[in-house]
Amino acid sequence: MSSMSINNTTDIFEESHEAEEELVELTAEEVLKQLEESWVNERNSPELLEPKTEIVECMLEQVAVMEQNLETLNKGDLRIFVHRMEISRIKFVINSYLRTRLDKIQNNFLYYAKARNSDNPSRLSKQEEEFLESYKQCVGDLFQSLCLTHLQGDVDWSHHKVPEPHLQSAVFIKVLEEFEGLEISDHSGGGRDEAVDLQVGDQRILQYSNISKLLDSGVVKLT
Amino acid sequence: MEAREYEFMAENEKVTILPKFNHPTFTLIQGDYGPFKAGNQIEVPLWLAVMLRQSDKCSIETPEWMDVEILEKCRDDEKEEGTFTKLPAKFIFEVANILFDVTAASIVHADQIRSVLKEIFDIRQSKLRKSIDKLITDGYLYAKINYLQEIELANFRPILPHAFDYIQRLDEATEVAKLIVDRSIQQSSMSIPSSFNNSTF
Numbered sequence: 005m006s007s008m009s010i011n012n013t014t015d016i017f018e019e020s021h022e023a024e025e026e027l028v029e030l031t032a033e034e035v036l037k038q039l040e041e042s043w044v045n046e047r048n049s050p051e052l053l054e055p056k057t058e059i060v061e062c063m064l065e066q067v068a069v070m071e072q073n074l075e076t077l078n079k080g081d082l083r084i085f086v087h088r089m090e091i092s093r094i095k096f097v098i099n100s101y102l103r104t105r106l107d108k109i110q111n112n113f114l115y116y117a118k119a120r121n122s123d124n125p126s127r128l129s130k131q132e133e134e135f136l137e138s139y140k141q142c143v144g145d146l147f148q149s150l151c152l153t154h155l156q157g158d159v160d161w162s163h164h165k166v167p168e169p170h171l172q173s174a175v176f177i178k179v180l181e182e183f184e185g186l187e188i189s190d191h192s193g194g195g196r197d198e199a200v201d202l203q204v205g206d207q208r209i210l211q212y213s214n215i216s217k218l219l220d221s222g223v224v225k226l227t
Numbered sequence: 228m229e230a231r232e233y234e235f236m237a238e239n240e241k242v243t244i245l246p247k248f249n250h251p252t253f254t255l256i257q258g259d260y261g262p263f264k265a266g267n268q269i270e271v272p273l274w275l276a277v278m279l280r281q282s283d284k285c286s287i288e289t290p291e292w293m294d295v296e297i298l299e300k301c302r303d304d305e306k307e308e309g310t311f312t313k314l315p316a317k318f319i320f321e322v323a324n325i326l327f328d329v330t331a332a333s334i335v336h337a338d339q340i341r342s343v344l345k346e347i348f349d350i351r352q353s354k355l356r357k358s359i360d361k362l363i364t365d366g367y368l369y370a371k372i373n374y375l376q377e378i379e380l381a382n383f384r385p386i387l388p389h390a391f392d393y394i395q396r397l398d399e400a401t402e403v404a405k406l407i408v409d410r411s412i413q414q415s416s417m418s419i420p421s422s423f424n425n426s427t428f
Contacts, residue, residue: 063256100232
């Protein structure tokens with residue numbers, strides 16, 4: 005009888021050259037929770053967030069191992085249905101997460117294609133960069149063949165303003181860590197600027213730009 | 228995010244079941260559940276409970292909070308409080324919905340519970356409507372919505388952030404327009420003396 009044990013502790017951060025990075029061990033359950041949280045954050049935010057490639061890869065590995073193990077079981081075993089259901093759920097979350105990111109990249113591809121520097125690091129994974137390049141190429145070719153070749157004269161498009169994601173969108177947040185003095189700035193210059201204290205468990209609606217840094221550092225999450 | 232996706236998340240909540248079969252532990256990625264012994268209660272995620280129930284391998288125990296008295300007290304608290312009260316369970320509406328779908332027959336006073344839950348939901352929705360109205364008309368930049376469940380916002384989610392955005396954009400545009408008008412008034416008031424000088428008497 006084959007046993008269904010999987011390795012429930014997975015190292016998701018490997019030792020690197022940087023001295024600050026610690027070796028962090030998380031159980032598969034915790035990685036799954038983080039994946040779900042990243043998924044919700046990505047679904048609700050107007051701009052592309054940090055890519056959680058390690059988490060996605062770790063879960064994909066777990067799923068692959070699980071599917072391999074399932075091959076060895078007899079047909080009709082109850083375990084097959086249960087594990088397959090769980091695998092479908094995990095795959096759904098990963099799919100939705102990656103597709104949401106691709107949607108955001110596609111809708112604002114010129115913005116994300118702009119040159120990145122240390123102030124503004126790129127938030128695309130390697131595959132997403134490739135996708136962006138080929139998408140930009142395709143759209144460029146399409147516009148070229150459809151109308152640009154028929155226009156007279158040379159037009160330089162590189163100085164035009166590109167559409168950006170709307171960072172002032174309203175979002176709903178849930179506070180995970182206490183934070184004092186969050187600045188709410190009034191972009192319409194109406195002088196409604198304020199500083200607010202956040203308690204754990206608070207839920208708020210406010211503009212995304214005010215909390216984007218807190219979201220990155222894990223003080224709040226979107227809901 | 229849509230209501231269906233919140234329901235998906237609610238399916239991770241734990242419920243107690245009474246299995247009708249024996250089985251060693253399931254080592255799932257999200258944790259170990261088991262061993263299952265017929266007649267011994269065990270806690271599992273809701274999606275697993277529903278799956279087992281639908282293949283008639285278990286019965287689902289009604290959660291503690293799904294009791295007419297407890298819910299009626301919640302409803303009365305909700306009526307009295309101006310803000311939202313803390314509900315007895317996370318994802319209370321989704322879990323209740325799913326349980327009614329799958330195992331209504333085994334829930335005591337199912338109809339009464341259903342109607343009390345609906346009343347609680349309606350009271351909270353009307354509170355939400357009033358406070359959103361206040362948020363927009365009074366021009367606040369943020370609002371506190373503690374103890375509000377994610378799914379209650381589902382009705383408002385498509386439109387509220389957009390309405391909020393547009394009002395902010397209109398405010399910004401108004402400010403810019405004001406600046407332009409002010410500047411042009413200043414410029415035109417500066418040019419009048421010079422035309423005086425040019426005229427000859």
